[in-house]
Amino acid sequence: MSDGAAGQFLCRSDELAERGRGVVFDLLLWRQPARGFALRIDGRAVAYVNRCAHVPTELDWNPGDFLDAERRTIVCAVHGAQYSPASGHCLGGPCGRNGLIVIDVHESDGQVYWYPSRDIAPIEFDDGPEATSTEPCAP
Numbered sequence: 001m002s003d004g005a006a007g008q009f010l011c012r013s014d015e016l017a018e019r020g021r022g023v024v025f026d027l028l029l030w031r032q033p034a035r036g037f038a039l040r041i042d043g044r045a046v047a048y049v050n051r052c053a054h055v056p057t058e059l060d061w062n063p064g065d066f067l068d069a070e071r072r073t074i075v076c077a078v079h080g081a082q083y084s085p086a087s088g089h090c091l092g093g094p095c096g097r098n099g100l101i102v103i104d105v106h107e108s109d110g111q112v113y114w115y116p117s118r119d120i121a122p123i124e125f126d127d128g129p130e131a132t133s134t135e136p137c138a139p
């Protein structure tokens with residue numbers, strides 16, 4: 001876990017099937033909106049920023065589809081870079097030596113939490129002025 005940062009609820013544990021579809025979630029990467037995704041690999045929950053190391057674009061073929069047909073590697077839908085689903089390391093293709101950005105996750109009591117880091121933060125929800133106003137609408 002990262003720097004004592006508070007865990008952020010990601011999903012229920014039973015939403016992550018072994019080598020199944022990923023659970024996608026919003027976050028801030030270097031203060032910019034981005035997405036992360038979680039998978040279950042060999043029984044363990046893992047999560048990465050949904051951003052290819054080749055060109056900074058999202059990886060999934062369809063929302064939540066990150067793995068190849070044999071469910072062995074994460075494959076980028078754009079140019080086919082392959083990543084280890086257990087570590088995020090590049091296994092082949094145009095990602096070169098670069099891997100996916102790892103997000104720390106922890107499972108507890110049937111729930112999966114992710115942990116912010118120096119580069120990755122939760123989205124802050126702004127209720128906006130209309131949500132806090134107690135003034136009635138003008139006729």
Ligand code: FES
Nearest residue numbers: 052054076079081
């Ligand atoms: S953008 Fe992912 S392999 Fe090129």
